[in-house]
Amino acid sequence: MSAERDAGVVGDLSHLPDTAIGPRNLIWWGTLGFMLIEGVAFLLAAGVYLYLRGQAGPWPPSSPPPDLAWGTAFTVLLLLSEIPNRWIDRRARAHDARAVRIGLVVMAVLGVALMVLRAFEFAHLNVRWDHDAYGSATWMLLFLHTVHVLTDLGDTIVLGACLFTRRIDPSHFADVDDNAGYWSFVVLSWLPIYALVYWGPRLL
Amino acid sequence: MSPRTERLARTWSDPPGLRGFLTTVDHKRIAARYIVVTMALLALDGLVAVDMRLQLAFPGLQRLHAQGFNEAFSLHGSGMMFLVSVPVMEAMAIWLVPLMLGQRNMAFPRLNAFSFWMYLGGVLMIWVPHIANVTPDLGWFEYAPLSGPAYSPGHRADVWAQMITFTEVAALAASVNTFVTIMRLRPPGMTLARMPLFLWAMLITSLMTIFALPAVMLVTSMLIADRLVATHFFDVAAGGDVILFQHLFWFFGHPEVYIIFIPALGFVAAIVETFCRRPTFGYVPIVLSLVAIGVLAFGLWVHHMFATGLPRLGNSLYTAASLVIAIPAGLQIFCYIATIWSGRPRFRTPLMWVVAFIVTFVIGGLSGLMTASAPLDLQLTDTYFVVAHLHYVLIGGALFPLFGAFVYWYPKATGRLMSEAWGKVSFWLIVGGFNLGFFPMHLLGLMGMPRRIYTYPPETGWGPLNIVATAGAAIAALGAAIFVANALLSLRRGAVAGADPWGGSTLEWSTASPPPPHNFDYTPLVKDRTPLWTGGQPQLDGLALDRRELLLTTPVEALPDYRQRSPGPSVWPLLTALAVGAMFVGSIFTPWALVLGALPVGAAVTGWFWPKRRES
Numbered sequence A: 001m002s003a004e005r006d007a008g009v010v011g012d013l014s015h016l017p018d019t020a021i022g023p024r025n026l027i028w029w030g031t032l033g034f035m036l037i038e039g040v041a042f043l044l045a046a047g048v049y050l051y052l053r054g055q056a057g058p059w060p061p062s063s064p065p066p067d068l069a070w071g072t073a074f075t076v077l078l079l080l081s082e083i084p085n086r087w088i089d090r091r092a093r094a095h096d097a098r099a100v101r102i103g104l105v106v107m108a109v110l111g112v113a114l115m116v117l118r119a120f121e122f123a124h125l126n127v128r129w130d131h132d133a134y135g136s137a138t139w140m141l142l143f144l145h146t147v148h149v150l151t152d153l154g155d156t157i158v159l160g161a162c163l164f165t166r167r168i169d170p171s172h173f174a175d176v177d178d179n180a181g182y183w184s185f186v187v188l189s190w191l192p193i194y195a196l197v198y199w200g201p202r203l204l
Numbered sequence B: 001m002s003p004r005t006e007r008l009a010r011t012w013s014d015p016p017g018l019r020g021f022l023t024t025v026d027h028k029r030i031a032a033r034y035i036v037v038t039m040a041l042l043a044l045d046g047l048v049a050v051d052m053r054l055q056l057a058f059p060g061l062q063r064l065h066a067q068g069f070n071e072a073f074s075l076h077g078s079g080m081m082f083l084v085s086v087p088v089m090e091a092m093a094i095w096l097v098p099l100m101l102g103q104r105n106m107a108f109p110r111l112n113a114f115s116f117w118m119y120l121g122g123v124l125m126i127w128v129p130h131i132a133n134v135t136p137d138l139g140w141f142e143y144a145p146l147s148g149p150a151y152s153p154g155h156r157a158d159v160w161a162q163m164i165t166f167t168e169v170a171a172l173a174a175s176v177n178t179f180v181t182i183m184r185l186r187p188p189g190m191t192l193a194r195m196p197l198f199l200w201a202m203l204i205t206s207l208m209t210i211f212a213l214p215a216v217m218l219v220t221s222m223l224i225a226d227r228l229v230a231t232h233f234f235d236v237a238a239g240g241d242v243i244l245f246q247h248l249f250w251f252f253g254h255p256e257v258y259i260i261f262i263p264a265l266g267f268v269a270a271i272v273e274t275f276c277r278r279p280t281f282g283y284v285p286i287v288l289s290l291v292a293i294g295v296l297a298f299g300l301w302v303h304h305m306f307a308t309g310l311p312r313l314g315n316s317l318y319t320a321a322s323l324v325i326a327i328p329a330g331l332q333i334f335c336y337i338a339t340i341w342s343g344r345p346r347f348r349t350p351l352m353w354v355v356a357f358i359v360t361f362v363i364g365g366l367s368g369l370m371t372a373s374a375p376l377d378l379q380l381t382d383t384y385f386v387v388a389h390l391h392y393v394l395i396g397g398a399l400f401p402l403f404g405a406f407v408y409w410y411p412k413a414t415g416r417l418m419s420e421a422w423g424k425v426s427f428w429l430i431v432g433g434f435n436l437g438f439f440p441m442h443l444l445g446l447m448g449m450p451r452r453i454y455t456y457p458p459e460t461g462w463g464p465l466n467i468v469a470t471a472g473a474a475i476a477a478l479g480a481a482i483f484v485a486n487a488l489l490s491l492r493r494g495a496v497a498g499a500d501p502w503g504g505s506t507l508e509w510s511t512a513s514p515p516p517p518h519n520f521d522y523t524p525l526v527k528d529r530t531p532l533w534t535g536g537q538p539q540l541d542g543l544a545l546d547r548r549e550l551l552l553t554t555p556v557e558a559l560p561d562y563r564q565r566s567p568g569p570s571v572w573p574l575l576t577a578l579a580v581g582a583m584f585v586g587s588i589f590t591p592w593a594l595v596l597g598a599l600p601v602g603a604a605v606t607g608w609f610w611p612k613r614r615e616s
Helices: A004-005 A026-055 A068-093 A097-121 A133-165 A171-201 B004-011 B016-025 B027-056 B066-100 B107-133 B156-184 B197-228 B241-274 B281-301 B312-324 B324-344 B349-372 B373-382 B384-414 B420-446 B463-493 B572-586 B591-608
Strands: A009-012 B540-541 B549-551 B560-566
Touching: A004 A097, A004 B349, A026 A097, A026 A133, A026 A171, A026 B156, A026 B197, A068 A097, A068 A171, A068 B420, A068 B463, A097 A133, A097 A171, A133 A171, A133 B197, A133 B281, A133 B312, A171 B107, B027 B107, B066 B156, B066 B197, B066 B241, B107 B156, B107 B281, B156 B197, B156 B572, B197 B540, B241 B349, B241 B384, B241 B540, B241 B549, B281 B324, B312 B324, B312 B349, B312 B373, B324 B349, B349 B373, B349 B384, B349 B420, B384 B420, B384 B463, B384 B549, B572 B591
Parallel strands: A009 B540
Antiparallel strands: B549 B560
């Protein structure tokens, strides 16, 4: 103990917990940083769309607007997915291993279903990316968002595989919480993109 | 070495040899690599500049032809901006931030390693094609439509665009890491209001990077898409717009200047404090002006585009905004002068670099005020006046403080001091040569000499000032060679430094030089802004000795929160960078690279995040 006194030790940190969840958790802050980056990219991509619209005459210049059905179906399912997503987040914070495992399966299935709808969305945009700048901007918005859906779907599947094959410890609950937070970002960022891609050609 | 130090050092050491080299997550080692590579490129891109100066020394020279000259200024500009200035500031942060925080590593050690490997990928992305004679040749911004598929067949423009992607991924990873490290890894008691100014500077820089860099990634991705899959973002005939390219580029490009400059202000604040033996004058105004610069920097980009024919109101607005940023920038300068004035300055090499910074940056700032004015800018744009201005701001405003910082922290990193005498010789040669080289360019610009010309006829009368500028460049290059030699020779021959050779005020000076793998034996407890000057150095115990653990504190008050497991050496960051790099390189040739390349990337990221057996 005398060595510690010599070093001027005035307190002890070993009583502190060794995990945390939500905004206290380190990973939450990292995810926040990446959501900021991606959020800025979405905003700029939306800016590109609006800028090009400002330069054009009629909008869309020479193609029918995208069909509403698939995009709206995707939006409704995406919004509904927030219900199990928020539930899973609450169960993770309550350290409920069984509920979290079931929830991740549900989210993975929903993610796959959303990707199927997304494929139909691309097929019903009624414009190709190489038709004109309007087509390029529309495809860019949808492509950027699709990358995010895929990223979180991949994360959900890997996390699920991990939680089914080993004993769950508290840090895994923090990962589930983090994954759920990112999914909420994927949902929220879709709403302005949906408005632009589907209603922009009708209203702007 | 005490048994405690030994035990901690064992816990935080890398495996020996090549394995350790490839798997290290030690922030000091990663930062050292970053710094060595950026310095090597600074030398290389500097030599490219000397090559251009030789070409312009006399009228009518034909040694570098138009194509060679285009490649030279493209390599020089892109290299200096993307591969030297921004990464070297990040590297200094990666090395310094944990040490200033009394911490054992960054928040995300493997992300740190990934950032370096991606950066190295960016370096190879431009230099390997250069060796194969596929050098980008459209300047550092590669405006569309010149860079589009119609005017730039081949792969020179793709090489440039993908180099950007690599370096921006690296920079964004480093910035998120720095941001979270400063917000959550401060030692107990280091509230936001007690942070050293350098940490404020890096906090603001990392946020600026997060907001600015997506713009350049987006615009280069759009360019690649136009070239690869025939989108029409910049194709006017199909509803695209070429000015859009400039808007996106400069939305990034202008903040980028401040992303380089604000860390330099952090170096200046640290150096004046130590060498004037008093806390830096005006802590609160300096922090507020750093924030103001960070915000205003996003409202200025259009002043790079005055010549594109924008609406008149736009020109007036951006002229005003550009003039306004002189206020917080000027305020900082007055605070540093006040610190020197009211302190007891010791004019060692680091402080001399600060003085050179103040003088040079003020000159660059004043020529900036001139070019900020739209009517004057229309006369000066694309002339050597702008070349002079931007080098005064970037070299004077960022590199001079960087050289000072290099000399200042060199003993902490190596355990030895650089030679003062040779340091002063290199100082005078670089500062003198720089001014001799760049001041005449103001006059050349006013005489009408355009930028980016590879030669000029004698009757222009530009010859005499050009030979002066070339002589200046040669003198500065000699000074730089002495600086490098001094740094290399002092590794062995320099005076032994000890923990705190300069009498510094911040926590990094409380540990050994060079710091052990774990940086600090105990967690420091901070009670004011200059912990080492107020004495006592109270410390906290309780972090694990036999596994890697970091202390997390609350974001504002820095109260102890919890102990976070910190990952050890891992090969996954390297494998992930290789997979991502293969995808980027492949996507120059085929869009399918994005689809097929995503599979190895997914596999590598899964390996990265899959919990280790030991932990579960």
